[in-house]
Amino acid sequence: MADKTPKDSEAPFAARIDPTKEGLSKEQLHFIRQVELQQWQRRTQKLRTRNVVTGFAIGALVLGIYGYTFFSVSQERIMDEMDEEAKLRRTQGPKTGAN
Numbered sequence: 001m002a003d004k005t006p007k008d009s010e011a012p013f014a015a016r017i018d019p020t021k022e023g024l025s026k027e028q029l030h031f032i033r034q035v036e037l038q039q040w041q042r043r044t045q046k047l048r049t050r051n052v053v054t055g056f057a058i059g060a061l062v063l064g065i066y067g068y069t070f071f072s073v074s075q076e077r078i079m080d081e082m083d084e085e086a087k088l089r090r091t092q093g094p095k096t097g098a099n
Contacts, residue, residue: 024032
């Protein structure tokens with residue numbers, strides 16, 4: 001990322017450093033941690049937005065399937081036809097103690 005500074009450059013910024021090998025002061029380490037925290041917060045905000053959009057998409061899909069299932073089941077008349085058939089057979093059949 002910031003490693004594009006040439007080795008012979010006099011630029012005081014944009015040079016990649018290794019904090020474990022170089023002797024940095026507490027203020028410099030604190031500043032590095034602050035910058036890393038800000039970068040982390042930006043990345044997590046993007047991920048959170050993507051996760052929310054994905055969650056809504058999955059939720060909409062699930063609700064769509066659920067709604068379609070209820071709609072298609074309500075259109076079926078199988079149980080109604082079976083009930084009518086049973087009533088018809090009860091009225092036409094011989095009268096016993098069981099009916």
